[in-house]
Amino acid sequence: MKETQTQAHSTNFASTNRTDLWWIEPMATGFGFLCFVVYTTWAMFQAGYYYAAPYLSPLYSPTLMIDPTAAGSAPLGTAWFGAWPGWWPKFLPPSPAMLVLIGPLSFRLTCYYYRKFYYRSFFATPPACAVTALPQKDYKGETHLLLFQNIHRYCLYIAIVYILILTCDVFRAFFKDGQFGVGVGTVVLYINVLLLSKYTFGCHALRHLLGGRTDCFSCANGKEHLGYSLWQKVTHLNENHMFWAWVSMIWVGFTDLYVRMVSMGIWHDFNTWRH
Numbered sequence: 001m002k003e004t005q006t007q008a009h010s011t012n013f014a015s016t017n018r019t020d021l022w023w024i025e026p027m028a029t030g031f032g033f034l035c036f037v038v039y040t041t042w043a044m045f046q047a048g049y050y051y052a053a054p055y056l057s058p059l060y061s062p063t064l065m066i067d068p069t070a071a072g073s074a075p076l077g078t079a080w081f082g083a084w085p086g087w088w089p090k091f092l093p094p095s096p097a098m099l100v101l102i103g104p105l106s107f108r109l110t111c112y113y114y115r116k117f118y119y120r121s122f123f124a125t126p127p128a129c130a131v132t133a134l135p136q137k138d139y140k141g142e143t144h145l146l147l148f149q150n151i152h153r154y155c156l157y158i159a160i161v162y163i164l165i166l167t168c169d170v171f172r173a174f175f176k177d178g179q180f181g182v183g184v185g186t187v188v189l190y191i192n193v194l195l196l197s198k199y200t201f202g203c204h205a206l207r208h209l210l211g212g213r214t215d216c217f218s219c220a221n222g223k224e225h226l227g228y229s230l231w232q233k234v235t236h237l238n239e240n241h242m243f244w245a246w247v248s249m250i251w252v253g254f255t256d257l258y259v260r261m262v263s264m265g266i267w268h269d270f271n272t273w274r275h
Contacts, residue, residue: 016131026128030121032246033114039253040101043260047095048072050256052263054176055185057256058192060096062165067094072263107159108249110152112204113242153205163200166193176273183271185262192248192255199244202237210234 016022043050043059049072050057056074066079076083084094092098108114119125170193173186200206211231237244261267 016128018128018130022128022131026117026121029117033118033121033249036249036253040256043256044095044097044101045093046260047093047097049260049263050074050097052185052259052269054173055183055189055259055262055269056169056172057259058166058169058189058196058252059256060100061169062100063096064099065094065096070094072260103155103158104162106151107155107200108245110149110155111245112152113245115149153209156200156203156205156209159200159203163193163197166196169193176271179273181272183269183273185258185269185271188255188258192251195244195248195251198237199241199248202234202239202241202244204238204241207231207234207238 040059043057047067048070050060051072051074056063056078060074062080063074063078064080065082065084066073066076067084068076088094120127166189170186170189173189174180174182176183211228211234258267262269
């Protein structure tokens with residue numbers, strides 16, 4: 001009989017016994033997310049062309065304050081707090097997105113799946129399963145330096161509020177100058193809310209909130225059985241959480257791009273309003 005030898009695993013960075021192309025996933029996900037960050041940052045600093053009646057870009061919703069002089073801005077009457085204040089720093093553009101993106105981006109950045117991929121892609125801790133990480137001294141993970149990640153459960157409530165706001169935007173996208181109709185932009189905004197809902201309501205924190213704290217579902221009373229039913233539905237979405245995370249993120253960027261192109265007159269929105 002041949003003797004089987006166990007190959008020793010090196011402690012050098014990125015060393016592994018894996019024979020597959022393990023580096024493709026962290027490289028691709030890191031690049032994809034970086035593209036999204038670059039685009040949203042660029043779109044945020046444009047401070048214009050985020051509205052093409054009756055469509056409002058999700059990156060700028062809700063419009064807390066508006067600069068009515070900006071090209072492609074929403075009507076001043078839609079602003080929650082009126083015109084842009086004079087005390088705003090001159091080196092920053094009067095962009096509603098700067099006040100909006102803090103909430104949803106906090107939800108994504110602290111998401112369990114997003115933590116997994118950007119820890120791997122950007123910090124190599126570790127770069128992949130069974131691959132040696134960068135050498136670190138006294139690593140304390142999310143108990144000290146990254147303690148802020150625990151706000152994810154609270155960001156969930158903010159994300160749900162945004163879903164409700166974007167749903168209202170979809171409803172308004174059916175009406176132009178008081179006339180009911182539908183356009184390509186209406187469909188784009190609707191798909192955006194649908195994908196964001198599947199990502200948000202498949203959240204690990206929501207899954208735990210609805211049923212993860214129950215030790216024995218078979219021992220539960222009627223009220224807890226309802227929690228089990230909801231937990232099952234969230235679990236179904238949670239099983240594909242990575243898919244919904246990426247698809248919803250890409251579609252948010254596309255939705256902003258669509259509204260921007262229509263607002264600039266580059267793309268034509270086919271609709272039933274005929275104008």
